[in-house]
Every structure is written in C-alpha cells, then in structure tokens.
Amino acid sequence: MRLPSMAGDQDGTAQMVQRTVLLTGAAGSVGQFLLPGLSEYALRLTDLPERESELSHLAGEALSTEVRTGDLADRAFTEGLVKDVDTVVHLAGNPAAPSSWAQLRVPNIEVVETVLDAAQAAGVRRVILASSVHAMGAYVQREQHPVDPAWPPSPCCVYGATKAFAEAIGRTYTYRTGLSVVCLRFGGVQKRPVAVGSLPSWIAPEDLRQLVVAAIEADTARVAFGVYHGISANTRREWDTSNAQADLGYEPTRDSEIFLGEIDPDTTRGLCPPGPLA
Numbered sequence: 443m444r445l446p447s448m449a450g451d452q453d454g455t456a457q458m459v460q461r462t463v464l465l466t467g468a469a470g471s472v473g474q475f476l477l478p479g480l481s482e483y484a485l486r487l488t489d490l491p492e493r494e495s496e497l498s499h500l501a502g503e504a505l506s507t508e509v510r511t512g513d514l515a516d517r518a519f520t521e522g523l524v525k526d527v528d529t530v531v532h533l534a535g536n537p538a539a540p541s542s543w544a545q546l547r548v549p550n551i552e553v554v555e556t557v558l559d560a561a562q563a564a565g566v567r568r569v570i571l572a573s574s575v576h577a578m579g580a581y582v583q584r585e586q587h588p589v590d591p592a593w594p595p596s597p598c599c600v601y602g603a604t605k606a607f608a609e610a611i612g613r614t615y616t617y618r619t620g621l622s623v624v625c626l627r628f629g630g631v632q633k634r635p636v637a638v639g640s641l642p643s644w645i646a647p648e649d650l651r652q653l654v655v656a657a658i659e660a661d662t663a664r665v666a667f668g669v670y671h672g673i674s675a676n677t678r679r680e681w682d683t684s685n686a687q688a689d690l691g692y693e694p695t696r697d698s699e700i701f702l703g704e705i706d707p708d709t710t711r712g713l714c715p716p717g718p719l720a
C-alpha cells in the first residue's frame with residue numbers, strides 16, 4: 443500500500459510527496475508495535491538519549507529513517523525536531539496508571555504543550571496525541587458503557603486526567619491556530635490480551651497500525667480535531683468506535699475473544715477503582 447500525498451508543483455503539476463512523520467517515544471512499547479505500520483513514510487524517530495541504541499536498532503538500515511535523541515521538555519530540542527515534519531505522532535509520556543501528579547506533570551502535561559506549540563510554530567499539518575481509555579475510565583468502572591467519545595471526560599485516575607487535559611489543550615490549538623489534532627484513546631496495546639479483564643479494551647498491533655495510519659491520512663478539511671477510541675473489534679468491547687469508522691475509516695479486524703481459553707481468568711479491568719489518588 444502506498445500512501446502518498448498530493449502537492450502542487452510550482453508549474454501547477456500535481457506531484458507525489460512522501461509525508462515526513464515524527465514519532466516521539468518511538469523506543470517505547472506502543473512505538474515498537476506501531477513502527478512496522480509506518481514503513482511508507484519518511485520517518486524521524488525520537489526518544490530520550492538513554493534509548494539511542496534501541497532507536498538505532500529500530501531504524502535499521504532504512505534510508506528514510508532518521509534518529510534524533512533528546513528530552514522533549516527541552517523546548518529548543520523540540521523546536522528543531524519538528525522542522526519539516528508533516529505529522530507528529532506523539533507517544534512519549536508516562537504511561538503508568540495510577541501515578542502521582544509529580545510523576546505525570548512534566549511528561550504528560552508540559553511536554554504535550556511544548557510539542558503542540560513547536561508543531562504549530564513550524565507549520566506541522568497534524569499532531570496525533572496518544573490518549574488513553576483512562577480518560578473515560580470512571581464510566582466503565584460504574585458500568586456505564588458503551589462509552590461514547592462525545593461524553594465529558596471522566597478519568598479514573600490522575601493519569602487519565604492528564605490525558606483529558608492533553609485532549610483539551612489539543613483542541614485549543616486547533617481552535618486558535620488551525621493545527622489539526624487527533625487524539626487516539628488507546629486501550630491495552632498488547633500482542634495478545636493478558637487476562638479476561640483486559641478483553642474489552644484490547645487493541646491488537648494490526649488495528650493500532652491501521653488506526654494511526656488512518657489518523658495520519660484523514661483530510662484536515664474534514665477532520666480538524668477529533669477524539670477516538672482505539673479498540674479492536676472485541677466481542678466484549680465497552681468503547682464506542684463508530685466515530686473512528688465514520689471520520690477515519692477505521693475498520694478493526696481483531697477480536698480479543700479468541701484468546702479467552704488461554705489467558706489468566708482474572709476479570710479485573712486495567713482501569714483504576716476508587717481510592718487514594720496515587
């Protein structure tokens with residue numbers, strides 16, 4: 443599958459241009475599942491300096507893959523990183539739920555603002571934010587589902603609240619600057635679900651790749667801003683993905699149910715029950 447974008451030449455002739463996609467947090471768990479789906483793009487992979495060897499390994503021999511390491515909290519580094527980029531797929535952050543505000547403030551709040559600000563200043567077309575079902579986890583914990591992505595955020599933990607904030611600041615950037623922002627609320631990104639409790643919110647690597655490519659490719663005139671649940675076609679799903687189908691053409695193909703007979707019988711969901719904040 444080729445995914446070219448069309449751009450006008452100076453003489454008016456249409457030309458195929460390969461998009462440059464910046465993947466942050468590329469050495470992380472989601473990044474490694476996602477990368478094989480992005481082979482049609484010119485890629486810029488980034489992560490912290492201590493992950494440089496993993497990044498170089500991931501980049502392999504591919505000529506169109508560039509590696510840059512640094513801390514996204516460093517504004518000057520991030521400003522340089524987003525130059526000449528078409529789409530930022532922003533995965534970097536602290537994915538641990540529950541975590542304390544002190545552990546989340548910089549990676550999940552300040553870095554998001556830095557990335558959005560640098561991206562809009564550099565003329566980036568779209569930023570895709572890795573959000574989470576934890577932004578809506580309290581609905582599921584109260585058995586209110588399927589969760590409609592248009593409902594107000596109802597985080598089950600501070601981690602989920604940082605994701606809801608990221609969605610809100612993303613929407614602010616779209617409104618004020620025209621930067622397109624697409625927020626994908628991933629469920630559990632795993633090769634296979636680990637327990638019965640994670641069957642409803644599993645997203646298979648294949649569906650993750652399809653969803654992110656669809657989010658990169660969606661026309662900005664149609665989708666300036668959007669929030670979508672990133673979940674496979676699970677028999678037990680508690681997350682409405684119909685707007686992802688309507689807006690992005692997302693057609694998940696995997697169902698966690700096929701693993702039922704071979705996983706841990708624990709029915710605890712990955713979401714956070716009420717209790718102390720962290």
Ligand SMILES: NC(=O)c1ccc[n+]([C@@H]2O[C@H](COP(=O)([O-])OP(=O)(O)OC[C@H]3O[C@@H](n4cnc5c(N)ncnc54)[C@H](O)[C@@H]3O)[C@@H](O)[C@H]2O)c1
Nearest residue numbers: 467470471472490513514533534535537572574628630631
């Ligand atoms: N793993 C899941 O199932 C899941 C589900 C929902 C949402 N998410 C979200 O997806 C994203 C990726 O999650 P993951 O599981 O791959 O996490 P991960 O911890 O495996 O990877 C995150 C990466 O971000 C990098 N990073 C963190 N702070 C950084 C900074 N200041 N500058 C540069 N790099 C930095 C880390 O070094 C790491 O490699 C996160 O935003 C997470 O909240 C993950």
Ligand SMILES: O=C(O)[C@H]1O[C@@H](O)[C@H](O)[C@@H](O)[C@@H]1O
Nearest residue numbers: 537574575576628629630712
């Ligand atoms: O980061 C997250 O949001 C994810 O964390 C994982 O541990 C959970 O299994 C998954 O359900 C979450 O969606």
